[in-house]
Amino acid sequence: MNLLIYKTLEELNQDLADYVIKIAEMSIEENDRFNFVLTGGSSPKALYHLLATECEHRIDWEKVYFFFGDERNVPSDDENYNGLMAKKALLDPLGIKEDHIFYVNTSLAPEKAAIEYKKSIDQHFNGEDLTFDLILLGMGDDAHTASIFPHTDLVKDEEVGIASVFVEKLNTYRISFTAPLINKADNVAFLVFGENKAEALKHVIGDEEKNFDLYPSQLIDPIDGKLTWFTDEAATKLLEE
Numbered sequence: 029m030n031l032l033i034y035k036t037l038e039e040l041n042q043d044l045a046d047y048v049i050k051i052a053e054m055s056i057e058e059n060d061r062f063n064f065v066l067t068g069g070s071s072p073k074a075l076y077h078l079l080a081t082e083c084e085h086r087i088d089w090e091k092v093y094f095f096f097g098d099e100r101n102v103p104s105d106d107e108n109y110n111g112l113m114a115k116k117a118l119l120d121p122l123g124i125k126e127d128h129i130f131y132v133n134t135s136l137a138p139e140k141a142a143i144e145y146k147k148s149i150d151q152h153f154n155g156e157d158l159t160f161d162l163i164l165l166g167m168g169d170d171a172h173t174a175s176i177f178p179h180t181d182l183v184k185d186e187e188v189g190i191a192s193v194f195v196e197k198l199n200t201y202r203i204s205f206t207a208p209l210i211n212k213a214d215n216v217a218f219l220v221f222g223e224n225k226a227e228a229l230k231h232v233i234g235d236e237e238k239n240f241d242l243y244p245s246q247l248i249d250p251i252d253g254k255l256t257w258f259t260d261e262a263a264t265k266l267l268e269e
């Protein structure tokens with residue numbers, strides 16, 4: 029696990045954009061495509077803007093396929109739909125073709141949406157191992173990641189797949205990658221910054237004894253892949269030296 033701590037968000041996002049491009053270049057070089065899983069939430073907005081502007085000409089974006097690590101159970105034109113945020117900040121500005129974007133079909137009931145999402149991913153991988161080149165993750169101040177929230181069934185889900193989960197504290201369903209699917213990735217990058225994440229991060233990274241039910245982000249431990257944390261001083265201030 030590689031923990032990167034930045035003084036400013038500008039430096040963090042610049043380095044994270046370079047990291048994404050580097051993995052994209054290697055994946056395209058090796059497999060002629062880059063399977064990239066995006067995170068929702070507010071943290072990645074500046075990164076997506078950088079990728080769509082300063083990085084516009086650094087790789088062949090026509091070889092990139094975009095997925096979502098989780099999605100809210102809202103219509104695709106709802107401002108809380110992770111796909112809409114990415115569409116506005118990244119996908120439309122880069123002119124990404126629809127058949128290169130794997131949105132979660134939230135017009136279906138959550139369980140059906142999860143089944144259909146998994147089918148679309150299976151079809152894309154066409155029998156190959158479901159190993160994404162890069163999965164970008166955020167982390168909530170309750171230590172959830174994707175939609176793997178504390179005290180939910182998803183914490184114990186050992187399936188390599190996509191699940192729907194009812195999140196009591198939000199009183200809503202979510203559709204999400206499971207931790208075993210995330211842990212198959214070649215590269216996983218957490219994007220976590222701000223003082224409000226410090227308490228959760230202290231436990232997720234600092235606790236010797238794991239408590240997945242309380243701190244689900246502790247589940248993320250790639251089997252063969254590399255895990256990198258892109259953080260700032262505020263979010264890591266409670267970590268022991």
Ligand code: 6PG
Pocket residue numbers: 067068069070071072097098099100110165166167168172173174175
């Ligand atoms: C979502 C995300 C979620 C997010 C965290 C952090 O659908 O909300 O996928 O896991 O990454 O909640 O959100 P912020 O970046 O807004 O703090």
